[in-house]
Amino acid sequence: MNRGEHAAVRVVLADDEPLMRAGLRTVLEVGRSVRVVGEADDGDALLAQVDRHRPDVVLVDVQMPGGGGLAALRTLCARPDAPPSAVLTTFDLDEYVTEALRIGVQGFLLKDAEPDALVRAVLDLAAGGAVLDPRITARLLPRLDGRPPARPPTELTLREQQVLRGLAAGEPNAAIGARLGLAPATVKKYVSALLVKLGAENRVQAALLAQGWGM
The missing domain is CATH 3.40.50.2300 (Response regulator)
Structure with missing residues (x-):
């Protein structure tokens, strides 16, 4: 709606x-x-x-x-x-x-x-x-599947780390994009890449991991 x-x-x-x-x-x-x-x-x-x-x-x-x-x-x-x-x-x-x-x-x-x-x-x-x-x-x-890693993967780019901090803060794609000067569609691509790299099923799991790392 x-x-x-x-x-x-x-x-x-x-x-x-x-x-x-x-x-x-x-x-x-x-x-x-x-x-x-x-x-x-x-x-x-x-x-x-x-x-x-x-x-x-x-x-x-x-x-x-x-x-x-x-x-x-x-x-x-x-x-x-x-x-x-x-x-x-x-x-x-x-x-x-x-x-x-x-x-x-x-x-x-x-x-x-x-x-x-x-x-x-x-x-x-x-x-x-x-x-x-x-x-x-x-x-x-x-409660995440497997044992959460103690720190973020080293292969995360600076931009991916910035997007991940937005996920940790609970920001929607539009808010992350506005803060970083990116289109929401571009943020969506970064989120998809992050889920793969983190082994997370969705943005909530990614946010949990990021919060656990103090991001």
Whole structure:
């Protein structure tokens, strides 16, 4: 769905706790840059809400009854027109996060994030960025396939390192390009090359690695 320049980012929110959904909705909608257009309390309802509202961003708690958040994310992320999605979790990460990382979600957010940080994360997701709460990077790194290298590959060019820092910061391609004076299509090519060199499946994994290296 194409949004107007000043249109609010439309979100579908999935969590099986009504009070949590109400609180998150209040936080997200305070500044009017985000609007929650649909809510779900299980995975099946989530997919139905996405089909109904065609949101810009989907926020999902993976531990839900019914079809479950993880199964819904697996179905959702396999769609070519899938909206960006992020897992909402607690600091005590569960085993489902490993699968969510493999599936290709675009973000991992903690439920106790500061309100401004949560809103900013949703806006970044809508713009095509990858969002990672810095507090969970160290917990997620060991969940990558294989053992993450201790330092970046030496064959990375200076430009690739600059782009990788942008990924670590959660910047979308357009923002990286604007900062480096590159066209978004050129940034996309750099990102594709980085994924190959890093052995990462997606930009979230690349961002995790870069954050782990302190980039």
